[in-house]
Amino acid sequence: MRDARVSPVLAILGRMSSTSVTLDLPDGRVLRAHASSADQDAGVVVWHHGTPQSGALLAPVVDAAARRGLRVVSYGRPSYGGSSPRPGRDVASAAADVRAVLDAFDVPRAAFVGASGGGPHALACAALLRDRATAVVSIAGLAPFDGFDWAAGMASDAALRAAGAGRAARAAVVEDDDVEWFVDADLAALEAAWAALGADAGPAGAAWPDGVVDDDVAYAQPWGFSPADVRVPVLLVHGGRDRVVPASHSRRLLELLPDAQLWERPHDGHVSVLHALPVAFDWLVDLGL
Template sequence: MSGTDPTTVRAEDGRELEVLVTGPADGPVLVVHSGTPSAAADVPELSRPAAERGLRTVFYSRPGYAGSAPRPGRTVADAAADTRAVLDHLGCDRFVTVGTSGGGPHALACAAGLPDRCVAAATVAGVAPFEADGLDWYAGMGPENLEEFTAARDGAEALTAFLTAGQPGLAGITGADVAAALGGLASEVDRAALTGDFADALAESFRRSVSTGVAGWRDDDLAFVRPWGFDLSAIAVPVAVWQGAQDRTVPPQHGRWLAEHIRTARAHLYDDEGHLSLLLQGGRILDDLLGLAAGRL
C-alpha cells in the first residue's frame, strides 16, 4: 500500500480511516500527524527527505476529516488506537512519528500510548495542554486563534458555528492564498516560507480538511481544551521538541513548556523560526528523530 491516492483502513471499532502512504513499500515507517485543520495529503517537506532516508511515510486523516468517519467526543489519547490500527494494516511493528502544530499532541499520544511500538517522536510547533501549570496558553497567539479557542471553550455548538463560517474560505484555497488566509497567525518568516510546492501542499490539505464538513476540525479543537487522556510526565520514549520564537499560531512558550515537562525531551528552540517555516527543516528533523530512535526501527 504505497502511492499517491488515499486508501481506507478499518479502526478497531469499525470506523473508516483515510490513509495515504508514500515512499519505499518496505521501508521503516514514519507516521505524520498533521496540523489543525488538515487531512491526508502529501507534504513533500517531510515525505521527500523521508524517502531519501529509506522511510515509508504515512499520513492519515483524523476522525471527522475528509474520508475518516467522525468520532464525536474523541480525546487526544484516542489517536494512539487509530495509529495502531493503521500500523497493523501495514504489517508494521515499530515506527517513528512527527506531529506538526495540532498534530503535535497526537504524536505525543503515540509516544505515551504505544511505547512498545513508537521508538521516537517529534513535536514541531506543537500545542501544549490547555490547563498546563504555569503556562499562559493564549499569550502571543494571533487574533484568529484567540477567537477560535474562545469558541471552543464555549462548547461544541458555538465552535461549530464559528468554524462553519470559515469553511468556505478553506474549501477553495490555493497555495497563493495561504499566507493571506492565515492573517495574524503568520509571522514574516512564515509568510516568506509560504511559496511554491510547500504552499500548494498546505492548500491541498486545507481544502481536503473541510471537504466533508467541519467535524474533524471541531473535534480537534475540543480535544485540545479538554484533558488529553494521558500523562506527559510518564512518557518514556525519546521526544524532540521543535519550536520557533516567531510563532504566532502556537506561541513559543508552548514548546518551552513541553521541553521542560517531558522528561525524555530534547529541545530545538530557534529565535528566527516561525510556525510553518520549521517544516522546511524536514531533513534535520528526521535526522534528529532517527538519532533518537538509535537503530531500533
C-alpha cells in the first residue's frame, strides 16, 4: 500500500520489508502510517519527522533500530505524506493521532523519538499518552517560545517569527534561498549516511507546503501542554554548530523537563547530529525498552 507521492523515498527502502496503512479517523481525516517489519514482541520506537518530511520510513532510522532489535513506527503529520490537513493544529494534537497509529499497529507502549520539529511532537506524546510512553529522545529539537532568546544563533528567524503572528502571516513569508542553514558536517551527512533524509525533505516541502506552515505555527504558538508534564526519561541530543535550531533550545528544555539529560555534540550541525541516533537507541535499550 504505497502512496505514489512517497514512492521515491520508499524505493530507498527497497531491501527492507515494511507495512504502510491509511487510517480513517473519527473526525473524517486520514493518516498515512508506516511500520518496519520485525518481531511483534520487539520494542517499538515511534519516529516523529522534522519539517518538512513525508513521514515515510527512513533507511538509517530503520537500520539503526533493527540492529538493536527495535521496530520503527512512523506517520505523516497532517498535510504530509498523504495525511489530511488540519489547519490550526497545535503540537499537542499529535498525541491523539499517534494513539490511533499505535492502536492500528497493535503497539501497547513505545518510545517517542523526534528529530528537529519532531522533538516537540515526541514530547507531546509522552506528556499526553502517559499510559503508552516509555521514554523520549529529542534530537536537535525546539523548545517552547516562552520568553527565552529562541532566535539567538538561528541562520534566519523570519519564518518562525512570522508564525508567532498566526497562519496567514507565516504563509506570506517567502524563504530566502541564500540562507546558509547547514554547516559542512551537515552537507557531508546529507551526501552519505543521511542521504535519505535529503531525498525525502525536498519533495515533501514542495508537495505539501501547508505542512510546513502549520508546523511552524504550531512551534511558535502555545504547544497545548507543558514539558513539566513529561514524566518519563528524556534524552536531549544537540549539535553545538546547529544553525537551524540552536543548541540553546535543548539547554532550555533541560531546565523545563523533570527527568532529562543533554548530550551536546560540539562539532555537529542540524543534520550531522543524527549520527548519534544509534547511541541514542542504545540508551533506550539500556532503559529496558
